[in-house]
Amino acid sequence: MALATLTARPVVRYIFLVFVVIIALHSILSLTHSGYSQATSLSHLLGSSQARPTVPADYYEDIVPAYLNSSNNNNGHLLTRKANATMLMLARNSDIDGAVRSVREVEDRFNRKFGYPWVFLNEEDFSEEFKKRISVITTTPVSFGRIPHDHWFQPSWIDEGKASAGRKKMEDDGVIYGGSLSYRNMCRFNSGFFYRHELLQPYRYYWRVEPDVHFHCEVDFDPFLFMGDYNKTYGFTITMYEFEKTIPTLWDTVKAFVKEHPQYVSPENAMAFLSEDGGERYNLCHFWSNFEIADMDFWRGEAYTKFFEYLDKTGGFYYERWGDAPVHSIAAGLLSRKDQIHFFSEIGYEHNPYTHCPTGEAWTRGRCSCNEGRSFDYDGYSCMAKWDRVNGIVH
Template sequence: MMTPMRYVVLVLAIIISLHFILSFSHEEYGRATSLSRLSEQFGGSSPQPPYKNGVPEEYYVPSTPPVQGRRANATFVLLARNGDLNGVVMSMKQVEDRFNKEFQYPYVFLNEEPFSDEFKERVSALTDAKIEFGLIPKEDWVQPDWIDETRAAEERKKMVQNNVIYGGSVAYRNMCRFNSGFFYRQELLAKYKYYWRVEPDVTFFCDLHYDPFLLMEDQKKVYGFTVSLYEYPATIPTLWDTVKEFINANPDLVDPDSAMRFISDDGGETYNNCHFWSNFEIGDLDFWRGEAYSKFFDFLDEKGGFYYERWGDAPVHSIGAALFAKKDQIHFFNDIGYRHNPFQHCPQGDLHKKGKCWCNPKENFDYEWYSCLKRYDALFA
């Protein structure tokens, strides 16, 4: 007979798997996430965390472009292929309309193959901001020679047999490894301190009349997110054992005021699978370039789990941020309405009105039972 806990784990695995492969309509999304009452059973109330106080008014600017005003050393980063062009155009047009037409931050596009002239022409037509196109070095993208391909192929075969999403894909693993440890090392990003990651086919629902990069800079934030949820355990069976091995060897690198409680319910003995959904990130490139995360990624990479399993950049980034930053250096961008199918964050109340958000506030993932936002809130309780 299945115990209640095993039932919860089974349902959770099914839902997390589905989020990779389903592209819900808004109406379907509303039905799929009508589980708020269940979320109350998994959490309970807690004091208002700092992000619910709102953004100070001094960050807001007039509707005219503040190109000559104070600016952060920041850029948008888009990893895309030529075949992603239509999805890139959709995402980029919204970034411009919702935010960047006022701020004119530059863009860096990265691809493992040269961008086509059509790609360059169509995205360049969307903005007056500077755009740079980078070719990823082969050694930063392809599966390393030291990976045992026989072993890796056997593990991919097992994942396919077990219906693990992207379980048989080497290309997906290349992408996860690149986003985990190589994107911030690219030559075109060397001159920047902050980045905003944008992906094809995402939606931004709200006008943003303040500069989130300056908020990051002034408040010494290193990582910003909009959605958090549980990782699919079948993709990372030995990741946390590897993390513990690193912590035991480098205890001085873990910040005393870290967000460990976001990722572990027992002081680091086990991983609760919570992570920030890294398809949206606003972050500090110097944090990833720093000693702690650099050593951490290199340690993980040497274990081969990006290829022998299917370690994603979302749990790797999240664990890195949770361990090596102070908990108050991680910021929930509550006022940035965002959707990556099938989940979305839709600002509520005054934030919805202030941003002229067009998402349905009832379709909001924040406190559904498979969201991890309550665990983030609990860091400040």
């Protein structure tokens, strides 16, 4: 008995010490995380008192059916069933380093397992260096295309005097890209023309990827198949407020379109995400379109075609600075059902300075490299709480 007692005492002391160390580490980490959040969160910088809400852990879990969560995903084997889809990047030759980094991360985290093709579009011809450096980091087909002149450049019917005055005013007001004509060309192209490009005609779905973005988690399911199987129109990871000075007349134009064409508005729309008063005023919320997985049949359809044409004829892309993000978001929110818009919670994504980082089991399952505490989801400039409201989560 004496020998057994002497042997047990060191074990008991060891267990007790481990328990004490764990408690201490937990307290330190909790304090560190709290201090970091207070120092860096947008809600703190903006003086917002919005608290991080409690969302059920599995509420935004992707519906991953058996065929996406099976052993077919292991060891780099491609799934036997694929969607009619492509990866898509709009880039210039000068973006080569950032483009290579983005493609490398997408390939490592997702596409090496699923093997979707890439389409690259540019307002000019791609350089041989660009094509060479991109082509060696993926084994899937890669296409490089030049954007047609009329799809990119400011149309001749725009009053350049009025447009240049608008650019100067925004530049004087310190609006980001306020004085940039090329930025306006890009926004208009992304709003109404990219899906018309000949290289995209064979495809229905696309995943938009930009240079210098990061993907922090393994994507072990196929978002394209998910979109098709569950009849989704638009997928996002980050949502935020738009700069009001860039779109002063956009919502009035949208309301005029709705009044003239009520047949295009879905009865089960997501107006509650876009407006606090039933549509009288726009709350500026939009999905950040530098990441989007979407159905080009929606953009190519009659409702969105009429919508874009109505917006375009006002000249707002040039007289103001209408972005493709609010245009896409308003269209998806009004012209499709709210349940056709999907938050891809499991895809860890970063476009400086904002990051969506999965939490809990999704973070572990995705072997994510991002810091859960830095996720933008419920920061003061985020509209995620409003999207929760659309889905019945009240904070």
